[in-house]
Amino acid sequence: MTAQLISTTSTPINLDLKKLPQHVAIIMDGNGRWAKQRGLPRIEGHRKGANTLKEILRTCKNWGIKTLTAYAFSTENWGRPLTEVGFLMGLFERLLRQELQEMKEEGVRIRFIGDLSPLPSSLQQEIHYSMTETQHNQTINFNVAINYGSRGEIVKACRHIAEKVAQGELAPESINEDLISQYLYTSSSPDPDLLIRTSGEMRLSNFLLWQMAYTEIYVTDTFWPDFDVQQFHKAVATYQKRDRRFGKIV
């Protein structure tokens, strides 16, 4: 297959349209190393990485993949140098402002998952505005995880459920897997079918631990800024060859 055959705009070549993942989650890793390899500051890797994300979102939309969830900033990422954290917060805000009109036109519904309360107030405003403005869009759901940590999310859900039980609003017997899922940030999305992690690390890094119990994992050595539609195609093709048994014998 030649590279020209696959593009963000065309329908996917050599893929089974009936077996496309409905929800793809991505750990966008390797921005800093990509920049270092080129003698550039780390922030250039994030800038280029944002373009990659835009291209993959558009590809998902055009291929009919219904949900994309991207890990943009973890609860652990606050430990990075202040200048890098500040740059990332500014980048998120700028991108939201720049891209909102196009997302509206393309039918993207954007949502944010994570504890948004410690984010700069101007970013919070932009986040709320973009979620409101796109809330009726239905072509693709785009979830962005910012200040997200999966264990923290589960603890928060447990506290919320415990409060309901203490107030007599919920019976302990009614707590089951579906109910817990409803108390997570991701309550409106199905669980991811495919997780893509770039830059070769074999870790989940506190991302969607509950939701990814049966998710197929695809790891590539490519750094996120170099990840493109050809590689996305390869990830989906690999996913389609997997035998998903969900713990059963088929």
Ligand code: FPP
């Ligand atoms: C991981 O690479 C990347 C991040 C922590 C930031 C990702 C953010 C973007 C690509 C911008 C996306 C924008 C929006 C609006 C969602 P790293 O810095 O950990 O790389 P390294 O492991 O090589 O150091």
